[in-house]
């Protein structure tokens with residue numbers, strides 16, 4: 261959390277510290293405190309559907325250490341998750357199952373479309389493949405690449421954290437972000 265030596269929080273900072281008051285008092289806004297907790301404790305719902313899922317699994321392994329971002333708790337349980345990572349080709353046969361799992365996740369929830377297939381259907385201009393998971397569920401961050409490397413997924417996760425940081429508890433979500441592979 262950013263701190264500044266002023267007595268009130270400005271629009272640029274999320275907290276303020278007043279050195280004239282004894283006892284280390286920090287001022288903040290409810291939005292900032294709640295968003296700070298939310299962005300640092302994302303519980304992913306891994307929706308691995310094809311080759312991109314291998315990169316998702318690599319991101320969860322020790323080499324890339326996704327727990328640095330507080331997002332290592334992958335439970336395969338929609339009711340305990342708040343960010344769905346769609347990684348792979350979404351066929352029409354699977355699409356409604358993905359939607360059902362999304363609907364079972366409690367609010368607030370976010371979605372990352374990982375890779376070309378999840379974002380746009382990728383190279384599969386086919387009658388069997390959904391041309392982007394955003395046809396069914398709202399996507400917050402798109403990650404390009406075929407497949408994106410684990411670093412790109414971590415970049416997407418950080419973009420999502422930035423987005424959550426700016427959300428209001430009483431207003432709608434911001435526009436989607438795009439992370440480069």
Ligand code: SF4
Nearest residue numbers: 311312348377406407
């Ligand atoms: S984007 Fe590429 S690597 Fe990812 S699921 Fe599609 S074909 Fe596989």
